[in-house]
Amino acid sequence: MICKVLRLVPDPYRGMIPLYLAAIVVFALAQSTAYVLLMPLLEALFRGDLGAAWGWTAGVAGAVIVVFVCGYRQSVLGLRIGTGMMHSLQTRLGDHIATLPLGWFGTATAGRVSRLISSSVKDAMGVFAHLLSPLLTGVLVPAGVAVGMLFLDARVSLAMLVSAPLLYLVNRWGQGLYSRAETNAHTAAEESNSRVIEFAQAQPVLRAFGAATTGNRGLQNALTAQRRVGRGLVYASVPGLVVFSFLVQLTFIVLAYLVVSFASGGTLSAPAAIALIAVSSRFIDPLNQAAELSTAVRGAANAADRITELLDTPPLPESDSPLQPADAGVRFDDVRFAYDTGEPVIDGVSFTVPAGTTTALVGPSGSGKTTLLRLASRFYDVDHGRIEVGGHAISAYSSTTLMEQFSLVFQDVYLFHQSIAENVRIGRPDASADDLARAAEVARVDEIVDRLPDGWDTNVGEGGTSLSGGERQRVSIARALLKDAPIVLLDEATSALDPQNEAAVVRGIHELTRDKTVMVVAHRLSTIQHADQILFLDQGRIVERGTHDELLAADGRYADFWNERSRASGWHLVPAGEGAR
Structure with a gap:
């Protein structure tokens, strides 16, 4: 003993x-x-x-x-x-x-x-x-x-x-x-x-x-x-x-x-x-x-x-190579991945995101869209295949070098039990006050700071409980803006926001993705429509790919998805007896 x-x-x-x-x-x-x-x-x-x-x-x-x-x-x-x-x-x-x-x-x-x-x-x-x-x-x-x-x-x-x-x-x-x-x-x-x-x-x-x-x-x-x-x-x-x-x-x-x-x-x-x-x-x-x-x-x-x-639990294998990516391109080659359940979540996925372009991931819930974003940033190691960033396998980079390439904005925003300034600075701890103010202005975090009693020093509570969901998302955008990484992984979360917060978040996303390589799990029709490439996933596989116009012309799964979303975007409540429009 x-x-x-x-x-x-x-x-x-x-x-x-x-x-x-x-x-x-x-x-x-x-x-x-x-x-x-x-x-x-x-x-x-x-x-x-x-x-x-x-x-x-x-x-x-x-x-x-x-x-x-x-x-x-x-x-x-x-x-x-x-x-x-x-x-x-x-x-x-x-x-x-x-x-x-x-x-x-x-x-x-x-x-x-x-x-x-x-x-x-x-x-x-x-x-x-x-x-x-x-x-x-x-x-x-x-x-x-x-x-x-x-x-x-x-x-x-x-x-x-x-x-x-x-x-x-x-x-x-x-x-x-x-x-x-x-x-x-x-x-x-x-x-x-x-x-x-x-x-x-x-x-x-x-x-x-x-x-x-x-x-x-x-x-x-x-x-x-x-x-x-x-x-x-x-x-x-x-x-x-x-x-x-x-x-x-x-x-x-x-x-x-x-x-x-x-x-x-x-x-x-x-x-x-x-x-x-x-x-x-x-x-x-x-x-x-x-x-x-x-x-x-x-x-x-x-x-x-x-x-x-x-x-003794094995850590994620870490490379000490000084290797640096040649560009901001991302490539998936016959990637397969399963969680502990054993059921494949990603099954033979291959695609390329050229540097400076936007790829939208579309499909039903549970099709593997968010998992692809997490695999790209090496939250997990793939079971089969290869993921490259800048021409090299992501496992060949040190974790520090790899994460320097990504700005991540996911649906679930977690803020630490610290001040707003400290939460934003997680994106770049050595950022100057001017850089912090600029990122906050673009994401409209400055509006949040101005109304709080302690301003930037206001503690947001555990998980950011003192802020609304939209305000937490603004802080997340400011954090990513401050980091200013060449690749943006974006899981849009604007559907549940009120108009004011949605406008602030959309504005921040537009600035965040300017001239960047973007992989986005797309929910907003405008984001999907303007993507350079759209991948439609179902059960962990890419079943359709192309531009918005090409996929609509093919009249397949994506076209059905688009038409359904277009009809749903115009719904509204009406008084009883008038019927739905």
Whole structure:
């Protein structure tokens, strides 16, 4: 168990581990030495041999001093290793998560990551901070007492040593029960954490449908399952502890009986018997403490397994090549891709987007349009085929170089819990104030800033909740404008906007795409009509391609789509009885 946690200790702190363990060992052996010396000390006092008694007292005092010094030393080292380990693991986990492909992230990711970085890391660092020392002491002190007694009374020492294997087996059995239950409890906690986060983020939807208090079955079921599994964890830990405690007390009774028997038979003096009973109690107490702590160490070992599993998750392969794209062209060559479900989302797609042109992706929902945009920017690696940017495979570029080529504007806009200025500057952190103001003016973010009490410094809340959907989209456009990348990947999201926000967003998009290579999932008819190339997708395949006029003349799927959209664009509500127009 301990080895799993040891592997997570960062290199700068590994050199402290031998000193830490040595301090614990000396600390435990000094304790056991002090206990063992009680027997000759009491015998000397009862005999009236004050000279010998003072000698044994000096030995006990020396052992106590060693206990104090080594106890302090191991505590300091343990805290230094534990806190350093916690900081390092949180940093490593954060850095590693940033390298994982987006396919790793799912609905339960937030709860899982939150649980790992907070609870699991804390459990793992606790091994050094406050668990390992009392656990090892609980084993080493009884062992030292048992060995030391060999030189004073071998009969009691052998009785102590005989009980050790039985106690070990019982403790191992109990830990097996606890480990399985703890794994189930952690999984339930991850699910409930995810549901709580979802519950907080989805309040507008829940309240709109009257499900804020009674209708959220997912959260209720997750919390109920967590309570049930939590009770199971308690029940799983009880049998091992009860049986182990019973055997420990039984061992003490047997040792006390043997000591009294030897004293009654005249083979052991009364002072020695008193000392042996006292020493036997110090043999027993640390074992109980070690049994209680071993469950916590087992939980820490499980936490270390979960942390290691995440750190071992393969990142998206990263190139360190200094390669730069020759132009802003994009090319898909027989690309196939499937998510974890195994069903192909993109199936043999090939097309080219020449530099400086606009390609519109059109088709029914679920046909793979947005997935193509995400594959182009390497949010995922393709299962088959090749995607090129500027004449080279996107996997040949470093992630920094590749992402410098793209400005992304997707439907789901996420703003960080920071100021408006900081959210826009994510596009280019070193942008000047003039550049920031220019991008904001084009996207009409300046109108938002002017009406807010703190202007650019206004915090937008988690996910940008203090702004409307249209305002968040304006900030997203400003972010992309500020970045000014040569390729724009655009998933238009203007259909749900009010006229004012739609006008602002459309204006920003026109400026953003000027003289750029554009791949756009098109919803607005004007965007589709003016594209240099239109690809009509269905079930992950390109079923039609061409310009707007060419596809209308072909009178195929695109023509049907266009005619349907044209009719839908003119709909409006009329008073009852007048009929629809």
